[in-house]
Amino acid sequence: MQHDDIEILFAEDSPDDALLTIRALQKSGLSNKIYHVKDGAQALDFINCTGDYSLRSPAEYPKLILLDLKMPKVSGLEVLEKLKNSPLKCVPVVILTSSKEDPDIKKCYELGANSYIVKPVESENFFQAIKELGLYWIILNQPSHF
Amino acid sequence: MKPALKILILEDSIIDADLIQRLLKKEKIHFECSVAMDKESFEKAFDEFSPDVILSDNSLPQFNAAEALKIVRQRSLEIPFILVTGTVSEEFAANIIKSGADDYILKDRMARLPTAINAAIQYRHVQKEKQEAQEELVQSAAKYRALFERNLAGVYQITMEGHILNCNDAFANMLGYASCEELKSINAFSLYFSASERKEFIADLENKGKITNHDSVMKHKTGSLVNVLENISFLTDTVARQVIVEGVMLDITERMRVEEELRQEQYLMQTLMKNLPDHIYFKDKESRFFRISNSQSQVFGLTDPIEAVGKTDFDFFSKDYAIRTFKDEETIRLTGVTISKEEAETRPGMPVRYVSTTKMPLKNEAGDTIGTFGISRDITERKNAELQKEFDSNNLEALINNTNDLMWSVDKDLKLITFNDSFRRIIKLTSGRSLVKGDDILSTQFTEDQLKRYQEFYQRALIGEVFTIIDHFEHPVEFWAEVSFYPIYNGDVLMGTACFSHDITARKKSEGTLKNMAQEMLNQQVQEQKKITRAIINAEERERNRIGQELHDNINQILAVTKLYLSMAGKEDSKVKELIAYPLKLIDNSISEIRLLSSKQVTPLQDINLKEMVQALLDRLSESTTIKTTFVYNVTNGAIADDLKLNIYRIIQEQVNNIVKHAASKNITVSVQASGRNIHINVTDDGKGFNTTSKRKGIGISNMLNRIKSFDGDMAIESSPGNGCAIQIKIPY
Numbered sequence: 001m002q003h004d005d006i007e008i009l010f011a012e013d014s015p016d017d018a019l020l021t022i023r024a025l026q027k028s029g030l031s032n033k034i035y036h037v038k039d040g041a042q043a044l045d046f047i048n049c050t051g052d053y054s055l056r057s058p059a060e061y062p063k064l065i066l067l068d069l070k071m072p073k074v075s076g077l078e079v080l081e082k083l084k085n086s087p088l089k090c091v092p093v094v095i096l097t098s099s100k101e102d103p104d105i106k107k108c109y110e111l112g113a114n115s116y117i118v119k120p121v122e123s124e125n126f127f128q129a130i131k132e133l134g135l136y137w138i139i140l141n142q143p144s145h146f
Numbered sequence: 147m148k149p150a151l152k153i154l155i156l157e158d159s160i161i162d163a164d165l166i167q168r169l170l171k172k173e174k175i176h177f178e179c180s181v182a183m184d185k186e187s188f189e190k191a192f193d194e195f196s197p198d199v200i201l202s203d204n205s206l207p208q209f210n211a212a213e214a215l216k217i218v219r220q221r222s223l224e225i226p227f228i229l230v231t232g233t234v235s236e237e238f239a240a241n242i243i244k245s246g247a248d249d250y251i252l253k254d255r256m257a258r259l260p261t262a263i264n265a266a267i268q269y270r271h272v273q274k275e276k277q278e279a280q281e282e283l284v285q286s287a288a289k290y291r292a293l294f295e296r297n298l299a300g301v302y303q304i305t306m307e308g309h310i311l312n313c314n315d316a317f318a319n320m321l322g323y324a325s326c327e328e329l330k331s332i333n334a335f336s337l338y339f340s341a342s343e344r345k346e347f348i349a350d351l352e353n354k355g356k357i358t359n360h361d362s363v364m365k366h367k368t369g370s371l372v373n374v375l376e377n378i379s380f381l382t383d384t385v386a387r388q389v390i391v392e393g394v395m396l397d398i399t400e401r402m403r404v405e406e407e408l409r410q411e412q413y414l415m416q417t418l419m420k421n422l423p424d425h426i427y428f429k430d431k432e433s434r435f436f437r438i439s440n441s442q443s444q445v446f447g448l449t450d451p452i453e454a455v456g457k458t459d460f461d462f463f464s465k466d467y468a469i470r471t472f473k474d475e476e477t478i479r480l481t482g483v484t485i486s487k488e489e490a491e492t493r494p495g496m497p498v499r500y501v502s503t504t505k506m507p508l509k510n511e512a513g514d515t516i517g518t519f520g521i522s523r524d525i526t527e528r529k530n531a532e533l534q535k536e537f538d539s540n541n542l543e544a545l546i547n548n549t550n551d552l553m554w555s556v557d558k559d560l561k562l563i564t565f566n567d568s569f570r571r572i573i574k575l576t577s578g579r580s581l582v583k584g585d586d587i588l589s590t591q592f593t594e595d596q597l598k599r600y601q602e603f604y605q606r607a608l609i610g611e612v613f614t615i616i617d618h619f620e621h622p623v624e625f626w627a628e629v630s631f632y633p634i635y636n637g638d639v640l641m642g643t644a645c646f647s648h649d650i651t652a653r654k655k656s657e658g659t660l661k662n663m664a665q666e667m668l669n670q671q672v673q674e675q676k677k678i679t680r681a682i683i684n685a686e687e688r689e690r691n692r693i694g695q696e697l698h699d700n701i702n703q704i705l706a707v708t709k710l711y712l713s714m715a716g717k718e719d720s721k722v723k724e725l726i727a728y729p730l731k732l733i734d735n736s737i738s739e740i741r742l743l744s745s746k747q748v749t750p751l752q753d754i755n756l757k758e759m760v761q762a763l764l765d766r767l768s769e770s771t772t773i774k775t776t777f778v779y780n781v782t783n784g785a786i787a788d789d790l791k792l793n794i795y796r797i798i799q800e801q802v803n804n805i806v807k808h809a810a811s812k813n814i815t816v817s818v819q820a821s822g823r824n825i826h827i828n829v830t831d832d833g834k835g836f837n838t839t840s841k842r843k844g845i846g847i848s849n850m851l852n853r854i855k856s857f858d859g860d861m862a863i864e865s866s867p868g869n870g871c872a873i874q875i876k877i878p879y
Contacts, residue, residue: 015403019371019373023363035409035410036410055417055418055421120339122340122342
């Protein structure tokens with residue numbers, strides 16, 4: 001595996017939520033494999049290899065996408081919709097939402113999201129979600145870490 | 147050896163002073179001594195001798211021990227002061243001890259003096275150390291305070307319950323508070339974002355006694371989060387008799403953010419190095435690669451870019467090329483310039499690659515050049531196409547310049563854009579001018595006429611018309627050219643016209659010869675035809691004469707004999723005479739008709755008098771009809787050949803017959819006049835007329851035309867309905 005492979009694409013505009021999520025991911029030993037984008041437009045650029053990411057190879061795709069629902073420019077819902085129509089449609093998507101009662105969660109599931117995590121993301125919260133998804137082995141290619 | 151103990155003795159009695167010294171010597175105390183007897187010498191000795199110990203008598207004439215002690219203690223607290231006196235009251239002794247003396251010795255009990263000196267020195271020494279220790283303590287507390295207060299890291303002390311005992315401004319500020327005071331009302335534990343995490347690490351702390359580099363998330367006063375790194379340990383406060391928790395905390399939020407940005411930048415950089423089709427390399431000061439892009443490593447035939455590390459251009463390229471690049475890089479390193487150029491990369495056993503490359507100095511943060519880096523783009527395809535194009539255009543140029551055809555193009559202002567060698571040569575030949583691009587094209591035309599024609603051609607060409615003209619020059623040699631004009635477009639915009647001139651003189655000349663031959667053949671044919679026509683006409687004329695003669699000479703004779711016999715028969719019998727009267731009349735009529743007919747048909751074939759014949763024709767017309775005739779004849783006798791005269795007569799006869807048959811006219815004018823080399827025959831009537839354009843040429847008119855053509859003449863008919871008819875005939879003679 002090459003050192004520059006991105007394991008997790010993480011789209012989140014709030015710096016606080018980003019801090020907590022990245023910390024939670026770091027505690028899972030994934031610190032070098034997160035790529036954080038700060039809005040939906042950047043997320044789409046990454047997914048479609050356009051804009052800043054026009055040189056990114058479409059053959060390399062993340063193993064998980066963490067998507068905040070409320071983002072400027074392009075919402076998480078819109079990103080999800082476009083993502084599921086892109087070559088990256090098979091990549092599992094976990095939605096980050098501030099409320100369990102968010103009506104958008106249902107829509108996200110309809111659009112093909114795999115799970116959701118209620119913010120703020122604490123490591124246990126995150127661990128739980130990842131466990132429920134059974135994504136450990138997908139994300140962590142090296143089982144010796146556990 | 148220990149330095150000598152310096153003893154200052156204040157004593158007015160020399161004997162007592164001596165006694166003290168002897169006693170001390172006896173006790174083997176190593177010392178030196180200064181004796182003062184009054185205040186003045188005491189002060190002087192104190193300053194200059196700097197004694198270690200002072201022995202003082204109680205009363206001197208103008209000085210005493212209390213005053214001396216006062217002076218000493220004003221200047222130093224450390225020097226032992228022992229009173230050595232004869233008699234003294236208990237009260238005085240107590241007072242002077244209280245004032246700062248170390249001891250007192252009665253002169254009659256001097257044996258205790260050495261011990262007292264030692265004790266005093268010892269005491270003072272201890273005192274000094276104590277004081278120094280205290281001073282040190284104060285200093286260290288101040289240092290600690292400074293360290294605490296001025297620390298960039300947040301430092302705090304809390305109880306096990308989370309009450310904040312103390313913290314520095316850095317700690318308070320880190321979490322958005324102004325000072326420790328503002329924080330003291332808040333429980334430290336509530337400042338942690340995650341209660342579960344906080345519990346976890348407190349338990350950990352209790353187990354281990356200290357925790358280092360713990361990553362915590364704190365709540366800022368504004369509600370946002372602060373990521374910190376902290377060292378925490380227990381501290382036992384002996385005064386307050388409680389265990390406190392002391393922590394040092396660093397805000398790493400910004401550092402984490404920068405690290406994240408750096409990671410992203412690295413990712414983008416890696417993506418660039420991995421996927422950019424342009425080749426990127428970084429070289430150190432010795433021109434050794436230390437980083438190359440994947441595209442560059444592919445060019446080098448490496449599976450991994452890392453394999454290039456430590457290698458140089460000499461490992462991959464031909465020696466010549468490697469020497470060149472090394473020189474370039476040396477220049478860049480020494481002067482700091484950027485080199486941009488297109489160059490041919492040559493590698494042993496490989497086709498030449500052309501690249502467009504930019505090489506720059508690589509500098510560290512301090513601005514020192516630590517190597518070079520560059521980016522290059524493969525332009526082999528473009529370069530090869532360019533070379534091919536150049537080759538093609540050279541060939542095309544040769545093609546254009548080797549043809550004898552003239553080629554030139556002009557812009558919309560009629561300035562020459564370009565032209566081929568032939569054009570240049572011809573212009574030089576015809577006008578003596580040496581043309582250059584931008585010259586006015588019309589300056590190459592040399593006659594007024596040509597100028598006008600070509601002005602018009604260019605005008606047509608410059609509105610986009612495509613056309614070909616045949617041009618004919620007569621100067622300096624006869625010259626025929628086929629000149630084609632084609633518009634030149636740049637996209638949709640008309641830029642000018644391209645002109646091609648092909649020499650067709652040879653063709654034109656041979657064409658002329660052929661045409662002449664054909665014309666001649668045609669003329670001969672026509673002449674033949676005319677001869678045939680005239681022969682036919684003459685034959686007809688002779689036949690008519692023969693028939694006329696026959697009618698006149700034979701039929702009329704027969705009729706005359708028949709009449710004679712019938713008349714004779716009538717003489718015998720009146721009944722027969724009556725019966726044959728009518729047949730006789732019929733015979734007379736027949737004779738008369740035949741005579742008339744034969745006179746019409748019969749014309750003399752030689753020595754013709756045209757004037758008389760036409761006059762007779764017109765007279766007969768006047769006799770038998772009401773038509774008035776006018777005849778004008780103005781031709782010198784003998785000027786016209788007989789066959790032409792006969793034909794003119796027949797033409798007039800034909801037209802007069804036509805008029806009588808169709809025109810219903812009242813007047814006919816006939817004129818036959820010679821003028822110059824032509825005979826003009828006009829026949830005019832005032833009858834019904836007809837439309838000359840409608841095709842109604844009867845056999846009469848075509849007969850007339852045949853006759854006229856056979857003599858190379860022509861005929862014009864002027865007529866319209868209601869306006870009569872005028873026929874004008876012109877025949878050369």
